[in-house]
Amino acid sequence: MSVKLTIMEQMEQVAREHGKILPPLNEDLVLANCGLDSLGFAVLVARLEDVLGIDPFTAAEDAIFPITLGDFVKVYEHGRR
């Protein structure tokens, strides 16, 4: 499964667990508007580390602030290389 699909699947899962409904997921979706709060994202990042084996945010030397879902996916794709 691609990194992008994995991320989208995990987002749906976390949203379900937190009782949130996500808007349709696309690259341009602004993360702040996606319905997940900071705890939701913290859980998402921890889950993705389980699945993908990386936490690119903690591993990065500089702070990374992805704005859109597309940015977020790129951080992971970049981290995997």
Next chain:
Amino acid sequence: MAGGEGHPLRDYVTAASVPGWFWDRTRSVCFTDLRGGTVLGQGLAALAGHCVLLAVASQLNAALALIELDGVARRVVIVPPGIDVADLAAIVAAAQIDAAIVDDDAPPLPALGLPIQVLCEPSIIPAKDNAANPILTEWVLVTSGTTGIPKMVVHSLASLTAPLHAPSPADGAVVWGTFYDIRRYGGLQIYLRALFGGASLVLSSAEESVADHLARLAQHEVTHLSGTPSHWRRALMNPAIGKIAPRYVRLSGEIADQTILDGLRATFPQAVIGHAYASTEAGVAFDVNDGRAGFPTTYLSGMRDSVEIKIVDGSLRIRSRSTASKYLGAVKPLADAEGFVDTGDIVEQHGDRCYFAGRTGGIINIGGLKVHPEEVEAVINRHPRVRMSLVRGKQSPITGSVVVADVVLSSGQRLEATRQIEIKNDILKFCRDALPRHKVPASISFVRGLDVGVTGKLVRRQG
């Protein structure tokens, strides 16, 4: 005979009408044989009035030497197994040690420059009559600090035996066993209970498997058995648990949750199952024998068995005759000005019951919200598929930390990946139903086992 009346330990032991035994893996020693005997050879006289490092490898040798040293040495520092050799020099300096007792299996002591070294005999040999007047001996227990060198906690025979009650005739023949090492507070309590109660004691061994230890406990028909909840969970996972039938099951040293109490009740339907609250510094504060986790709020009012308990800033404070007197070479006092020890254990009241909610130091901070690992573990451990769990904080780039859990399943068999995901999701749902959102683990890992440290408690690492 109750303890703490000024007599040295040897007097109680040799006065016992029924000969009690120590059993370890290879030896049986009748401790009343110390009447007129010694394991310290000619060394005992040389130790009089000195500060002694008890650094033997064998628990049995420690058990015998302690009987001899009380009333003779000025101070005995009881070295627990597994101590870092590098810490010994600091202990020797801070405790003004000038003598050491070792045995054949003891790891060689580093060059500490001790003028007196005594080698434990392999068995009890006749002793010269020691007519010297007994002195008050300091018993010093070594506990692991979270950082730096271990802390040395000063007790006396009186403070160590303050929680002991005279045995009632209904007790019958008592054989104690403990999963603890007797060189730690929890184990030392059992050792003294055996000695003062005219009972026998089956000693544990670090080299022995749980199954072999249980078989040996069964062979000696153990009637009273003590350990931490983690010790007990490990024992309940072992099929050999069916070989023993203790009348009294005791838990101490960690929070006893309802699951482990119920598990022990189901396994030992006839036994009295009690959990005790104790710490090396505060001593034994109370026992709870109603089979329920936590303790009644009535314990907080007034004095019970000369123990006073109060909650200040959420944490349990204790003052009693079993409290230690001080730390050796310490920078901070052991108790406050009124003599209360801050245990660092958080207590929450729900109705007429007080429950432990973790350690003041062990808190996980989730974006400013505090989580006690123990309260999450208690929920996870209630899940029917779970044997035990360890909850810890994991660094998060978003909230500082998130809660993660390592879980040991009760079945033990390997599960297919899809089944694992199903159970994980079910445990998470279980947590979501019982806990606020921030306390629900972000992720769960299945592990084959969890480390139980030399203290018998779950090994907690800072995440």
